[in-house]
Amino acid sequence: MTPDQYCQQKAAQSGSSFYYSFLFLPPERRSAITALYAFCREVDDIVDECTDVGVARTKLAWWRTQLAALYEGHADHPVAQALVPVVTRFNLPQSRLQEIIDGMEMDLAQRRYADFATLKLYCHRVAGVVGLLSAEIFGYRDPGTLKYAENLGMAFQLTNIIRDVGEDARRDRVYLPLDELARYNVTVADVMHARASDGFRQLMQFQVGRALGYYRDAFALLPAADRKSQRPGLVMAAIYQTLLAEIRADGSQVLTHRVSLTPLRKLWIAWKTWVKG
Numbered sequence: 001m002t003p004d005q006y007c008q009q010k011a012a013q014s015g016s017s018f019y020y021s022f023l024f025l026p027p028e029r030r031s032a033i034t035a036l037y038a039f040c041r042e043v044d045d046i047v048d049e050c051t052d053v054g055v056a057r058t059k060l061a062w063w064r065t066q067l068a069a070l071y072e073g074h075a076d077h078p079v080a081q082a083l084v085p086v087v088t089r090f091n092l093p094q095s096r097l098q099e100i101i102d103g104m105e106m107d108l109a110q111r112r113y114a115d116f117a118t119l120k121l122y123c124h125r126v127a128g129v130v131g132l133l134s135a136e137i138f139g140y141r142d143p144g145t146l147k148y149a150e151n152l153g154m155a156f157q158l159t160n161i162i163r164d165v166g167e168d169a170r171r172d173r174v175y176l177p178l179d180e181l182a183r184y185n186v187t188v189a190d191v192m193h194a195r196a197s198d199g200f201r202q203l204m205q206f207q208v209g210r211a212l213g214y215y216r217d218a219f220a221l222l223p224a225a226d227r228k229s230q231r232p233g234l235v236m237a238a239i240y241q242t243l244l245a246e247i248r249a250d251g252s253q254v255l256t257h258r259v260s261l262t263p264l265r266k267l268w269i270a271w272k273t274w275v276k277g
Contacts, residue, residue, distance in 0.1 A: 025138075038079045060101050070087065097133070131156070144222075145222065176207065
């Protein structure tokens with residue numbers, strides 16, 4: 001199996017909506033974004049699957065050495081090998097990739113967030129930075145596109161947080177800001193024990209509204225000249241906004257089950273959005 005084939009398999013097996021967003025890209029850009037996504041999955045899986053924090057830290061530290069190696073033109077892991085030509089061809093800064101690992105390390109040290117300012121830093125590292133790197137791969141002419149890309153990455157991560165409230169709680173993680181829980185008379189124990197209430201539903205409506213605000217800001221910041229090249233992000237946004245609509249229609253019952261879209265529906269939304277341009 002070649003490094004590119006490994007990355008393709010990693011992306012396809014994840015079942016993520018991201019996979020559908022770059023199906024229609026030209027081969028070179030599709031391979032590049034697939035390698036970037038596979039890197040994100042590798043380091044994220046370390047945090048999600050390692051029960052020993054020490055082991056997880058060691059593995060993330062190893063990935064930092066892989067990043068350093070791939071920028072010198074060599075690497076051991078197939079994902080890092082696939083990234084070697086990508087970082088040069090698309091001018092991806094090593095500091096950005098290291099920043100993604102910084103975000104993953106936050107998950108090892110922090111399971112609660114006092115306020116949105118703290119959560120925002122986490123979202124920037126694990127998703128806003130990915131948006132910036134993706135914009136480089138997709139291509140742009142107007143530097144303003146980077147502001148669009150970072151806001152869109154933030155919107156995606158906020159959507160993930162909303163969708164995964166119950167799943168994260170079962171891992172003893174609460175990404176909803178604690179001051180906002182208090183504002184709606186929701187306790188951490190309510191979240192951990194899946195106790196829904198009118199306050200919790202109002203809290204989730206607020207979270208959905210914030211995420212939609214980031215989508216609106218992103219779209220407003222996208223220069224017309226780069227709309228075509230940035231279509232993969234628009235595809236992802238269409239899928240994720242549909243997901244948010246489903247969550248809202250379901251009464252935000254995210255404590256007890258995870259709302260998802262079928263692969264066929266994701267493919268239909270992706271195709272429709274891509275053709276629309």
